[in-house]
Every structure is written in structure tokens, then in C-alpha cells.
Amino acid sequence: MPNALPWLDAAPVLAACAAVAGFLRPRRGTAEVFLVGAGPGDPDLLTVAAVKALGRADVVLYDALVGPGILDLAPKSALRVFVGKRSGAHAMAQEAISALIAARAAAGKVVVRLKGGDPMMFGRAGEEIDHLKARGIPVTVIPGITAALGCAASAGVSLTRRGVAATVHFVTAHRCDAGATPDWSRLADPEGTLCVYMGKEQASAVRGGLLAGGLDPATPVLAIENGTRPDERRxxxxxxxxxxxxxxxxxxxxxxxxGWAVAGAEASSPVSAALAG
Structure with missing residues (x-):
């Protein structure tokens, strides 16, 4: 029977599937590290590649922002090591984390470095990649949904909106160098949306800088805690x-x-109405 779709060549598709299968197939005795994005919290938002990598893990080094239930996707035999960082409390220094990843991988273990959100967004992934490459250890990055995208989707708001917001800025309010803060006044764009990571403790500075930069005091704000999780609060x-x-x-x-793109966003706390009044 002649091919009904003679223009469709299945060979590239099959080759891509084989490549993915090989990418996640165990190779005993070789150093393997996966930097995996755990997404904003909901396990259903993990990528297929992330789930497969977790299923192969011998060792999982995980952050504080990894949502509940995600660690359960690793084998029961896998060693789980908490290396989380929260404001003012670090379970392990970054240098020690990088050294531990390298040591476990060099011992022939499949190491999953599990990071909240996307591993390349404010996650110090670059430092870990540099440390591993310097030792000849291969590393594969599996992206995840970063908090800004997950939280916006959960709240049903668009970060961009035609005629309202044409740009989006991702910025962290927490810097590793003591005393350094973003120049908030330069981020005061009335035609953009500003997504601030780790900004609760810097809320006064954020407000002051944006107002000093000329942003309207009435500019809408949506703050989302535990985004995409059962205990999400807005x-x-x-x-x-x-x-x-x-x-x-x-x-x-x-x-x-x-930003004005979140105007009219539905909150999940009665405090919003009182503060807006």
C-alpha cells in the first residue's frame, strides 16, 4: 500500500525518540549528574524528563522549595540529602554542595540535583555546572517551570497583555553580596510587568524604589505564596x-x-479588599 503521506519522513522522529531513550538509559559506573527543575510546587507540573531522571536517581540533593510529593518519585533506595537555602539559614554552603555532587557522581552514582522552579533561574546552577565541568563530569540540565510562570498560570493572569504590558522582568530581591540590592527605580516601567523573587523581606525597599522611579502608587500588585500548591494564598x-x-x-x-497586567486578579484572602480600600 503506498504511503498516504509521502512527504512525512519518520526517520528523524524515530531518531529523536532513540536519543531520548539513550539519554535516560542507565550507564553503570559512569558519572552522571542531572540538574532538574522541580517546578513551582505541584508535582503534576514536572516534565516527563524530570520524572524519568528522578526514577533513575541513586542520590537526590534537594532544595527547600521542592514541593511535597516530588521526592516520592525517586526510588525508595535513593539517598536523599537536604541542601536547602532559606533566608538566614543554609543547610550547606554552596561549595560543599558542589563538592558533594562531584564526589557522588565520581563514585558512579546517578545524581539528581533537584532545584525548585527552573534550575537556571536564580538557582546557582552555573556554579555547580562549572565545578562539575572542571572535573570532567558530564551534566545534563532538565528545565522546569519557573515560579513566575507557575504562579501567574495558577492565578489565571497573563504576564503580558496587548496594549498594557509588553515586557516582563524577572528579578531577585535577595543578593548573595551583603548590602547589594537591585536598582528598583530603573525597573519602574509602567508598560511592563515586574516579577520579584524572594521579595517579602524587601517589600519596603521595593515599594520605595519603584515609587522613586515614577511608578504610580496605584499600580496593581499580586503576591502569591506557595504558588500551585494546595495551600496557595494570594x-x-x-x-x-x-x-x-x-x-x-x-x-x-x-x-x-x-504591573497593570495583573489588574483585577482574584485574590484568595480577605486582606486584599481592606488594603485596597
Whole structure:
């Protein structure tokens, strides 16, 4: 029977599938490291590649922001090592984490370095990659959904909007060099959306800098805690009330979205109406 679709060559598709299968097939005794993005929290948002890599892991080094249930995808026999960093509390120094990854991989273990969100977004992945490459250890990066995209989707808001917001900026309010902060006034773009990672403790500085840069005090703000998780909480209000909004949240990880693209975003806390009034 003649091929009904003579223009379709299946060979490249089959070759790609074979490559993926080979990429995730165990190779005993070889050093293998996967830097895996765990996404914003919901295990259903993991990529297929992430699930497969976790299923092969001998060792999993995981961050504080890894959502519940994700570690369960690793074999029960896998060694789980918490190396999380939260403000003012580091389970392990970055140099020690990199050294541990290299040591386990050099011993022939399949090592999964599990990072919240996307491993290449504010996750120090570059330092770990450099450390491993310097020792001849291959490393594969498996991307994940970064917090800004996951939180925006969960809240049903678009980070860009025709005629309202044409640009998006991702910025972290927490810097490793003491005393250094972003120049918030330069980020005061009324036609853009600003996504602030790790910004709860810097809420006053964020507000002050953006207002000094000319941003309207009425600019909408949406703060999302534990985005995409069952205990997700959202508060919204104007930029002028930003410190009060973040203070109304609990102790979980939070993302702050600032800009007119989130105007009218539905909050999940009664504090929003009071602060907006």
C-alpha cells in the first residue's frame, strides 16, 4: 500500500525518540549528574524528563522549595540529602554542595540535583555546572517551570497583555553580596510587568524604589505564596500597600507580581479588599 503521506519522513522522529531513550538509559559506573527543575510546587507540573531522571536517581540533593510529593518519585533506595537555602539559614554552603555532587557522581552514582522552579533561574546552577565541568563530569540540565510562570498560570493572569504590558522582568530581591540590592527605580516601567523573587523581606525597599522611579502608587500588585500548591494564598492591592500585603502572607515562598497586567486578579484572602480600600 503506498504511503498516504509521502512527504512525512519518520526517520528523524524515530531518531529523536532513540536519543531520548539513550539519554535516560542507565550507564553503570559512569558519572552522571542531572540538574532538574522541580517546578513551582505541584508535582503534576514536572516534565516527563524530570520524572524519568528522578526514577533513575541513586542520590537526590534537594532544595527547600521542592514541593511535597516530588521526592516520592525517586526510588525508595535513593539517598536523599537536604541542601536547602532559606533566608538566614543554609543547610550547606554552596561549595560543599558542589563538592558533594562531584564526589557522588565520581563514585558512579546517578545524581539528581533537584532545584525548585527552573534550575537556571536564580538557582546557582552555573556554579555547580562549572565545578562539575572542571572535573570532567558530564551534566545534563532538565528545565522546569519557573515560579513566575507557575504562579501567574495558577492565578489565571497573563504576564503580558496587548496594549498594557509588553515586557516582563524577572528579578531577585535577595543578593548573595551583603548590602547589594537591585536598582528598583530603573525597573519602574509602567508598560511592563515586574516579577520579584524572594521579595517579602524587601517589600519596603521595593515599594520605595519603584515609587522613586515614577511608578504610580496605584499600580496593581499580586503576591502569591506557595504558588500551585494546595495551600496557595494570594493577596492583591496597590503598590503603595506592598509591605502590608506581604506581611499578610505566611512563612512560605512567595512571588510578587507588579504591573497593570495583573489588574483585577482574584485574590484568595480577605486582606486584599481592606488594603485596597
Amino acid at each position: 493577596v492583591s492591592g496597590p503598590l503603595s500597600a506592598l509591605p502590608d500585603l506581604t506581611a499578610a502572607l505566611g512563612g512560605g515562598p512567595a512571588l510578587i507580581i507588579i
